[in-house]
Amino acid sequence: MHLTTLSVIFATLQIVMGRAVPGTENTKLDPFMCTSFGKGCQLKLDVNTGRFTCTCSINPYNLPDLARFYTEVNYSGIEYQGYGNYKTCQNLPDTWDKKTRSMKSNLDPSVICCVFTDVDCVKEGRHWTPVGESVQQFQGFYALGVRSFMCNLWVDETSTCDGL
Structure with a gap:
């Protein structure tokens, strides 16, 4: 149970950290800047x-x-x-x-x-x-x-x- 909860927490942290990288979303929406x-x-x-x-x-x-x-x-x-x-x-x-x-x-x-x-x-x-x-x-x-x-x-x- 604890292992599953920890896995979910780490997966959530990775998603949040991936979205927090500066400029990545802007580049996808505006590749020519x-x-x-x-x-x-x-x-x-x-x-x-x-x-x-x-x-x-x-x-x-x-x-x-x-x-x-x-x-x-x-x-x-x-x-x-x-x-x-x-x-x-x-x-x-x-x-x-x-x-x-x-x-x-x-x-x-x-x-x-x-x-x-x-x-x-x-x-x-x-x-x-x-x-x-x-x-x-x-x-x-x-x-x-x-x-x-x-x-x-x-x-x-x-x-x-x-x-x-």
Whole structure:
């Protein structure tokens, strides 16, 4: 009787200890660690390809859709949807700091964006560049990661991205 009771107690302890291991349940629910990229990030199934993607989208104030940022080149990896007002600096979330490798500016309506390697769209002493409707990947200084951006409506080839 005591042996059976002890066996049940030990088995219960092993189950509880197995469930108490940090991160094991989260990994099963989120194998891509998608939610670690911030609020609004979730796994989505692309029904056309059958692949899961991690998409981050927060737009509580129905602001204009400015750009999409990706953790990998060629518009792949985890996607962050950037919303905000035109001619206004947008800092990428802290969890995206130096993790962007490619981006697409919105095409409907078309926008042109400036990307910056520092927060708050600082261009003095920092690297920054305007990018057109789309760019395959960030190279050179931008390969280290974009930290902020500013966009404006694209009218023609003389359009500028910033309102500085």
